[in-house]
Amino acid sequence: MHMDAPSGDAHANLPSGDMHTGEGSGGRHTGRRSAEAHVDARSGDAHADGSSGDAHADGSSGGGHASGRSADPHADAPSGDAQGDGRSGGGRLLLAGCDTGLTCGPEAAVPLMIAAAEAFLDERPDDAPLAWRIQELENGPARITARLTTNPDVRALTSGPITGPTIQHPTNDPAIGPAIQAATNDSAHGLRRAGRVVQRDGRVALEVLVPLGRLTPAQLRVLADSGPAVRFTPWRTAVLLDLSPAEADRAERALADAGLVTDPASPWAGVTACTGRPGCGKALADVQADARRWVEGLDRAPETPVHWAGCERRCGLPRGRVVEVIATGDGYRRQPQ
Template sequence: MPVGESSGRSRPDACPGALQVHEAADGLLARVRLPGGAVSAAQLRVLAVCAAELGAGVIELTSRANVQVRGLRSPEIFAGRVAAAGLLPSPAHERVRNILASPLSGRGPDGLLDVLATAYALDRALCARPRLAALPGRFLFALDDGTRDVAGLGADVTYLATGRLLLAGRDIGLTVAPDTAVPLMIDAAEAFLDELSTDGPRAWRIRELPDGPARIASRLRDAPSGIATRPPDGRPGRMDAPPASARRPCAGRIAQRDGSVAIEALVPLGRLTSAQAGALAHTGHAVRLTPWRTVVLPDLSPGEADRAEQALAAIGLTTDPDSPWAGVTACAGRPGCVKALADVQADARRWVHGLGRAPATPVHWSGCGRRCGLPRGQVLQMIATTNGYEEHQE
């Protein structure tokens, strides 16, 4: 396997966090990790107030189901408030708590396991290992409930409820039982740190290590715990997840297996105003943020779902799967990014307002050739240049 698309890094990872903020072109930016994308109504209310009182009034949803607050005027007060809300359980580990989970967490028709409980257990185990605070802020865990919605997102370590463990998105023959998934995932992170060379190129992800998945798997198979094994025939198993693809957000009602209802709503360009976030918190329901920058309200009765849909529509969040906003994403652009050549947020909004329905192919607007935030899979790319936008599709 080649070294990877970002080998030979010359500096440590500098991903922002709630404490280690990033100085963007439009001010300080803080990122708050939400393992499993889960946030309570009370916590969301705190974030909304922080965005309004301390920031630029916007909460950005990230492709890892985390949140960002831009234009912070007092990062110290912000950090104190999110810590008091239970969103900062370990200051040393706050940038490495990157844990995706299937948003419905076993509730949907194909779900097999409540992976949100596993996400919480993984978060606790991660924070309990002092050494793992040294993980790069890009290192990513994922927990797939059997729906195979997050299995194709290329996380460094992915647990599938079908009993498989993927490394850098590859199934190379590691099996694990649900009750040993968390220890194995922690061991995989430890193995990654063991494989990092002190005098060679830096790596932020397993895929950036030469033969990274095989090297990590070898360490796990040799571990005394013996919880990682080959399939009975001794050969690596076939990939137990679909190829990575650009999932179109599944807006609308989703029937849960227990008879309850979940609602997924589109968030235009993944940005909530502080007023929208406050109104969402005011519904009183727990919220799940997704890697597709949507919000999910699970465990609703039919009557609650009716009221929730009305509340979402009132604040500009649509539950129509054919909405022109479905599948349209954009980087920060101007004025938030010094490298951007255009205000892609404004340009994308004008473009969407000219559509009658969702575009046939997901579309991503980028302010420069770095293409930050580009979704995986087939995407029509609108890349800003000094002479307008260049269309590109891979």
Template sequence: MSIADFSGRVRPDACPGALQVHDAADGPLARVRLPGGAISGGQLRELAACAAELGSGVVELTSRANVQVRGLRAPAAFAERIAATGLLPSAAHERVRNIVASPLGGRGPSGLVDTQPLVEALDLALCARARLAGLPGRFLFALDDGTGDMRQLAADVTLVPSAAGGDACATLPHSAVAGGDASATLLLAGVDTGLVVPRDAAVGQMIAAAEAFLDERERGLSDRDRGAWRIAELADGPARIATDLGVADVPAQVAAHLGSADSPAHAGVADDRATTAPDDSPACSAHRPGPVDQRDGRVALEAVVPLGRLSAAQVRAVADTADDGGAVPVRLTPWRTVVLLDLSPAAAERAVRQLSAAGLVTDPVSPWVGVSACTGRPGCAKSLADVQEDVRRWVATLDAPAATPVHWAGCERRCGLPRGRVVQMVATADGYEERLP
């Protein structure tokens, strides 16, 4: 069973949060939502303290730029401390604040829009709607700054700004190009249905799309519809929701696209168990580690977190490095990387040394680039192997990234399998079986 297998689903969504923890094999697991991946130095330090004092001492990054702490000994105390630091603004909505955004937030050479104000407005609007607390914990919003990095996640609702240049990475939808500089397109399950909105009305339309999803699910054309957690799981979901939102004629090519096996609406869509490897195209290399020049002359620094796991000491090191750069913004990404924004060139050089010394990866040709894995033993009772230790031994034999991203899994469920071309190493009773893309 893959993470996209939802046929015959009868159980409710049990996605964990800070209040509703998951009973993993290694103890209770709590997940904290970070809309847009944004977190402050103070919040990082409190998270590190909670992991060290109440949990296993490890903070994990998820493919939705959220964080989770395993092995909690006092889940209630953890939730109380997380709330006190501002990371739990709504107890009712805490599991549905799933918002990812382009980590550079318009600062990079292809960026068109500062996404952070939109993230904050969307989060406020989401928490203000009592009904939306009933969204499944896997429903995902995405805000693309124009680089195209969020489009590849095939989120339930993705905002894509109008094109203002010819960047190869941001292959924007036809309706976004036609909409003018002040407009944006809303993609539904990664599909362009022709839904164009004024950019200043985009947050309201994203909320309306989520409410339309609940409407369509409640109408229940089938058991499958009634059990849907994502727009992609509704029969013709993107077209139905676009119609609900006032698109009079959903483009004919959408219907054909929805029937394609390659359609995002038929593919596994990212949830917090999944990773998304960097795009194979050189034009989409923004999510490989190393410095990135911002348009304002300052520098962003991206660092890979091996296997998405940070010790409490490493979390504190990230906070200290951000503060040393002048209390610069920190963003976590769906690629399990950490980004420090708005660094001076000198601060960026120091940050490379500091993060590298802490065990994060800032070298774009490190063997860790493109490597992902499930939790494995002892955290998962279904796993047939200590996957993460096996991966570490394998990476130690390499001197450069693998030609194709590699995902390691402890069983046939293959949790965390990234989208796109990926070599799969699946544990069996007799070792790992290699499956080529």
């Protein structure tokens, strides 16, 4: 789920670009009250998230930042969930990439996304296979929108006329900003990101992949010492800004020595994993250790991104074409085969 504006005013955003609901570490929650809202003061983004595993609005796989959009609940923006454009001085709510017709000002973006997350939880049937993401719920965007539009609290949040649950895919409407593309496997979606970019001012930005999104204290120190500014992205990367070419050379060597990935062709490119054991009580395997062992046996990046997950929930699943390796308790199931 994603609310944003072309200028990036408000996002719901996490590492895989969607909104999830479901079971957190250690048991099942229906805990919609644990949905949280954050505002990132540095980026100006607004996040609705449920770190406890109850409800996330996230967009890790491209949640609407400069390089692309990708949201869903799991709400995310190219398949996106809630996004806002600049019309009416606010944003519009996208659910799994569908324009709900609901608009609001920046101050109402987070409450509206939380209301959408709660509506998702309310719409999930108890007697059917669990939908972890809006896109996995049959007619999810329409059902959630219908629930929202009849909620007086939500009506008070929205800024424009409520047109009803006329779900439209906004991806090809030039009036509302750049096209929202289905995620692909290119760098714009965070799956193969590493290397240098020349800034408009001629200086260099250096992006490094952080294997499995885990930074050690030593790696953090090297990052902090390697340039004047570091930005962390939702795509498990860090970007050093404002380097001279010579500084970029030095930084690249130091970061590679510290175990960070500067080569876009590295076997790590495109490999992601959820928390797994021991950090998550739901995990059926230590997926991070298994993913590391698997990567160590590769001599180049996998052709299709690969996501390792400790259970069927598949936290952190990137958008687009992905090979999923899911722990079963008796090994792993790969899909597609």
